[in-house]
Structures are given as structure tokens and as C-alpha cells.
Amino acid sequence: MPPHFLYGLLIGLGQLLATLLVFALGFHNSAETLQRAVQLESLIGFILLMAVVSLSYRAAKARNETTTIGRAAKSAALTALAGGVFTGLGQYVYLAIINPGLREIQRSLIIEGAKAHLATLSPEKLAEDMRHIDAATSPLARAVGYAAPTFIFATLLGIAFALIFRAAIRRDEAAARQK
Secondary structure, rough: OOOHHHHHHHHHHHHHHHHHHHHHHOOOHHHHHHHHHHHHHHHHHHHHHHHHHHHHHHHHHHHHOOOOOOHHHHHHHHHHHHHHHHHHHHHHHHHHHOOOHHHHHHHHHHHHHHHHHHHHOOHHHHHHHHHHHHHHHHHHHHHHHHHHHHHHHHHHHHHHHHHHHHHHHHHHHHHHOOO
């Protein structure tokens, strides 16, 4: 299995684990707890993301894929791409199969928040807005909504690791030359 694929799979499984943990704790069962659920899920997911990206960088370094910033960025982007895809797939399965009731909770929260606005709409515009709300709470929207930030953050973290460790290597090389 290619290493970028493996670490991307770990990123996706980590995010799904965070989602399942929040679900098991009962935070995805009501509108009142949903905001805390998003915060907790994001925190756990980000910590796991940092850990896996760190492991991925170390593995890439062992394979000499971090000799230049460009190669390190490419390695980070490939891992992040796989991570985004697997995260999206996991979240799609979560909302479509594991917890489809979450969709109705999200939908009711959106409608409640926009109740004053929705009351002023014509029946045609109301029907259109309801279709948009349905699309925004679909499993596909959740998949994309989790995949895109995962890809972006994993890429940025991978590049940050590359810059930090590259600077440390240069510092150590300069110190060794001065001795």
C-alpha cells in the first residue's frame, strides 16, 4: 500500500473516529448539543490530524521525500488528498447510514434560525430555499464539508512540518560547520 494512501486512510479513520466518539457521547442526538458536538469533533479531529501528518512526514523523511521543500510539499499534498477523500467517504457513510437522523436535526436548526426570513418568502421562493436547505444537509454536502478542510489543513500542516524541520536541519548543519 502506498504510504500516502495509508496515512490518508489514517486521517480519514481518525476523523470518523472523532465523529463516532461524539455520536456515542450523545452529542448528535439533539439540536441543543449539536454546537458542542461540532466543537468537540473538530478538536479531536484536528489533534488526530496533526498526529497522523507528523507520522506521515517522518515516514516521508525516511523515504528521502523531504530533501527539498518542493518534494516535502508534494508528499504532504498527496497525503492530504488521500486524507480528504477518505474523510469525505467516512462522513458520507456516517450521515447516510450510521446516523441519518442528524440530517433532520441540522435541517430543523437551519429552518429555526431562518424562520423570520422564510416567513417573508413567496411559496416558490420558499420551496427553492427548502431545496437548498435539503442539499446543504445531505450526506454529499457533509462529505465535501469535511473533505475540503481536511485536505487544506493536512496540506498546510505538512508544509509547516517541512519548513520547521528543514530550518532545524539547516541550523544543525550551520552549527556543525562552525565547530
